[in-house]
Amino acid sequence: MLPSIEQRLALELAAKPAQVSAAIALLDEGATVPFIARYRKEATGGLDDIQLRLLEERLRYLRELEDRRAAIVASITEQNKMTPVLLDAVMHAEDKTRLEDLYLPYKQKRRTKAQIAIEAGLAPLADGLLGNPELNPETEAASYLREAFTTTDGNNPGVADSKAALDGARQILMERFAEDATLLQSLREYVQEHGIVQSKVIEGKQEEGEKFADYFDYSEPLANVPSHRALALMRGRREGILDVALRLDSEPEKPKWDAPHNPCESRIAARFGIRQQGRPADKWLADTARWTWRVKSFMHLDTELMGALREKSELDAINVFATNLKALLLAAPAGQHATMGLDPGLRTGVKVAVVDATGKVVDTAVIYPHQPKNDWDGSLHVLGKLAAKHNVSLISIGNGTASRETDKLAQDLIKRHPEQKMSKIVVSEAGASVYSASEFASRELPDMDVSLRGAVSIARRLQDPLAELVKIDPKSIGVGQYQHDVSQTQLARTLDAVVEDCVNAVGVDVNTASAPLLARVSGLSASVAQAIVTYRDAKGAFTSRSGLKSVPRLGDKTFELAAGFLRVTGGDNPLDASAVHPESYPLVQKILADIKKDIKGVIGEAALIKSLNPAKYADDKFGVPTITDILKELEKPGRDPRPEFTTATFKEGVEEIRDLRPDMILEGVVTNVAAFGAFVDIGVHQDGLVHISALSNTFVKDPHAVVKAGQVVKVKVLEVDEKRKRIALTMRLTDSAPQAGAQPQQRADRNDRKSMGQHQKQSAREAAPSGSMAAAFAKLRG
DSSP states (O other), X not given: OOOOXXXXXXXXXXXXXXXXXXXXXXXXXTOOHHHHHHHOHHHHTSOOHHHHXXXXXXXXXXXXXXXXXXXXXXXXXXXXXXXHHHHHHHHHOOSHHHHHHHHGGGSOOSOOHHHHHHHTXXXXXXXXXXXXXXXXXXXXXXXXXXXXXXOTTSOOOOBOSHHHHHHHHHHHHHHHXXXXXXXXXXXXXXXXXXXXXXXXXXXXXXXXXXGGGGGTEEEEEGGGOXXXXXXXXXXXXXXXXXXXXXXXXXXXXXXXXXSOOOHHHHHHHHHTTOOOSSOTTHHHHHHHHHXXXXXXXXXXXXXXXXXXXXXXXXXXXXXXXXXXXXXXXXXXXXXSOOEEEEEOOSTTOEXXXXXXXXXXXXXXXXXXXXXXXXXXXXXXXXXXXXXXXXXXXXXXXXXXXXXXXXXXXXXXXXXXXXXXXXXXXXXXXTTHHHHHTSHHHHHHSTTSOHHHHHHHHHHHHHHOHHHHHTTSOGGGSOOSSSGGGSOHHHHHHHHHHHHHHHHHHHOEETTTOOHHHHTTSTTOOHHHHHHHHHHHHHHOOOSSGGGGGGSTTOOHHHHHHHGGGEEOTTSSOGGGGSSOOGGGHXXXXXXXXXXXXXXXXXXXXXXXXXXXXXXXXXXXXXXXXHHHHHHHXXXXXXXXXXXXXXXXXXXXXXOSGGGOOTTOEEEEEEEEEETTEEEEEOSSSSOEEEEGGGSOSSOOSOGGGTOOTTOEEEEEEXXXXXXXXXXXXXXXXXXXXXXXXXXXXXXXXXXXXXXXXXXXXXXXXXXXXXXXXXXXXXXXXX
């Protein structure tokens, strides 16, 4: 018998079964991952949120596996075909693939040629030839001829001649060979190791499929195909540009029928004792093994292994998306400053929104500084009046059409009004249009024109990226590889988990948070979040966490899961502004009584707090891990895990790709991190690529270990292809650009460069969040 689910998860997580069992019990009770990771460390032995997310995902898979195992056992038993050996194999199957291999011969399927042959009485012929190759196939087949007749189910399995009899016998053996679980696993392992993925352009599609040019004549070992290339190949096939095939490395593209057995055909023959010894049935049996491979086994494995490659690639792409999204959500907030949001446009004008330090909209306007009106001075006059009226200190500029021109306008405004001491930052407007047209935006800004709502979002996402981006479907924040090509269900589930973890890591001010932000707090549904906002609007600000218990539909369980992540600033109890859970308040009082201090005399007193021994206050309910967390909170209540706000400075005079020169050293913002490197916005409307080999002077296995979306970096220009809009960069500042005609020291292979080109052709509206703020929004420029 296999180890239990708890034992398997414990092995995978390098944890104890008791830790896993406790975590599963808490999850089954409805506890959230953030709550368990933060407030149930004693129960789980300190499993962190990453381990718990993996446990949650694997638990789902293993439970599905057990459900499927039970269904298969029931099905085979119902067919009266279960044997002790088969049952043992089924009960020891470690994954869904092995389980389905074992079930394959018993799976209900449409009437096959083999079944028709069995009904025609040809099974003894098949068994006889396989068991005794000394028999002559033609002679033996002659005794199995029969007229067609009608069976009870309306079938007419006749055998007209010897050829038909032998064809039927072959179909019986082919199905038997192809459904042998042991053989299938052996063939699978061989193809996984020796398979080659090959693609060619479909004749006549060269011009239409130019973006897939690097895959027009491409091949790579199946085991080596990285996720971004696999997804590109599958997109090319789906769009009717590429013919993608799997073949063996030892076999020509078009193998001859009379060629010697390939390794897989040989394995089939060996499994069933088929050998070429000159006996009458040897050639017929050898051909049957060949037919089995080409018609059944290879087609089955082609579908399965290419499907597995797709699933793995999708998972990798989703993980890239999740990693980048986390970096963006935990971007440094600019904080409480009056901010002017500029949503750039040409013919339709630049939309302007001013929000105060709390994010409240205080003014809006539309200006026309660009073509066709070119009202530059008039636009500066309007912006200058708004800046002075509302004491604006930050200007947030969207990165869409006319972004660079609008950035110049903001620079001119800052020069004309030095007394305002304003700073400008380019941020991504990705998702702003989605927010503008959303139901929430229409409730939040009911009297505002849809076109102006985007400017409001651009302003607010500079003040607090997390609070603003949670209002937008994470899938609309384009920071992923091939995000539209992956399982949308899995993508949504993963991204929702990322948003939940980020929101709860930071904490939420219950008196200022929007309903979408509250809905991401542990334990709070969208309806309860809206109920909190409605109650707050009607009754006024909450003065304590306990006041949340008066909100309709917010019961004791919900309060338990949510309270520690909700902050009440300036309320009755200073602990309500911290991450200390209300259930721990009595413990805090115990500590205060012991040291003879009140709460205000302890909060922020680092030396005093560090002198305390957590073990002294441990009991059956609260262990050292929880007490250690409480003391850290008392030292710095409500500490924010996000970095401090900084900005990147784009080089003056470098505004277009044509302004770039080899060996230029520039400052930029990482916009997206992929398996093959990182894209960097250097302010020229095209992101440059730092290939994985140019990220560091040391070997880099995973680019995410070196950079993250939103990070400010210094790069050197290696190569510029203005026509193809490709920029090769390096973070190894000692590297030199190649001389004319020479190869650059660091460059992507041709398939990675193709991925770079596809990345750079994305439109600004589909761009990954970015801007000149560190750890801020990344844009995939197009």
